[in-house]
Amino acid sequence: GAVVSQHPSRVICKSGTSVKIECRSLDFQATTMFWYRQFPKQSLMLMATSNEGSKATYEQGVEKDKFLINHASLTLSTLTVTSAHPEDSSFYICSASPDPSNYGYTFGSGTRLTVV
Amino acid sequence: TQLLEQSPQFLSIQEGENLTVYCNSSSVFSSLQWYRQEPGEGPVLLVTVVTGGEVKKLKRLTFQFGDARKDSSLHITAAQPGDTGLYLCAGVGWDYKLSFGAGTTVTVRA
Numbered sequence: 001g002a003v004v005s006q007h008p009s010r011v012i013c014k015s016g017t018s019v020k021i022e023c024r025s026l027d028f029q030a031t032t033m034f035w036y037r038q039f040p041k042q043s044l045m046l047m048a049t050s051n052e053g054s055k056a057t058y059e060q061g062v063e064k065d066k067f068l069i070n071h072a073s074l075t076l077s078t079l080t081v082t083s084a085h086p087e088d089s090s091f092y093i094c095s096a097s098p099d100p101s102n103y104g105y106t107f108g109s110g111t112r113l114t115v116v
Numbered sequence: 117t118q119l120l121e122q123s124p125q126f127l128s129i130q131e132g133e134n135l136t137v138y139c140n141s142s143s144v145f146s147s148l149q150w151y152r153q154e155p156g157e158g159p160v161l162l163v164t165v166v167t168g169g170e171v172k173k174l175k176r177l178t179f180q181f182g183d184a185r186k187d188s189s190l191h192i193t194a195a196q197p198g199d200t201g202l203y204l205c206a207g208v209g210w211d212y213k214l215s216f217g218a219g220t221t222v223t224v225r226a
Contacts, residue, residue, distance in 0.1 A: 006158070034213070043204060043216045044159070093158045100212040104149055107158030 001027050004096050006108025013084055013115055021079045021111045023050075023094030029074035030096035034105070035067075038091040050077040050094075084115040119143055120207055122217035129195055130225050137190045137203050137220045145207030148188050149214070150179060153202040162190075164208075195224045 003026040013019050023033055031052045036044040048058045048069055056069035066088075068080040077096075081088055091112055095105040121140045129135050139148070147166040151159035163172050165181035165188060172179045176199075178191040192199055202221050206214040 004158075032212070041221070043219045044214075046213060046215075049213065091156075095158070095214075097212075100208075104161035104164050105214065107151075107160070110156065110158050112156065 002098055002103065002106045003027050004094065004106045004108045006094055006111055008111060009109060010112045011114070013113070015085055015115055016083055018080055018082045019084055019113060021081075021092055021094075021113075023077045023079070023096070023108050025075045025096045025098075028096075028098035030077075030098070031074060032100075033071065033077040033094055033096040035069065035077075035079050036093045036095070038093060038110075040091075044093060047079075050079075052077075081113065084113070086115045089113055089115045119215045120205055120217035122203075122205055122220050124220060125218065126221050126223075128223040128225065131196060132194055135192050135195055135222065137205075137222070139188045139190075139205035139217050141186045141207055143207065144185050145215070146210050147208045148181060148185075149206045149208060150188070150190055151204045151206060153204060153219075159202075159204055192222075195222075197224045197226050200224050 005024045007022045033050040035047045038044045047062045048056045050056050050069045050071040052071045058064045071077040093110045095107045097105045123138045149164045150162045153159040163179045168183045168185045170181040176193045180189045202219045204219045205217045
């Protein structure tokens, strides 16, 4: 159980365009999901907390107008990278848990974004 | 500033050897987790440790949590090429947010 699906796995886009990444909890409901980015050979950095039915909370230094998060249902959160630039190229990963006080987090398989 | 310090950053050993990865925190978290990540994939949870002094075993992997709940170690016995990957420790905050260490890249040569 506790499966998290992320789509797409890879995307290449042109500078200035926007890209949407989806994160779905397949067999549980998640009121909270987390979005991370990971640069090559580095660790995961938390970008934002996605809250179902309310605004996302962003970590310090993360531009909320650039990384739009929508958590419209208990099984789906989306991250939209707006007006993408080459420096936004990274590995984006989401995570969720059916009950964070009793279960660990399940991570999606990640999205490799390349902006050209 | 990284709240969790992991060492070593890289580890390359021969199949059959043992290895230990360390994770030290400047803060006390509600619990600490260890993950393993393969290239192009998301991290996979290996274990959660909660109680100071706790020891958990998962086949050839042994996890220890320090008495003060600020340090942890992962020991792999008789490493195999399939153990190759990025090992990450993560502190679980009281708000359930994860803070990751920088990771240890383990390579086990056949």
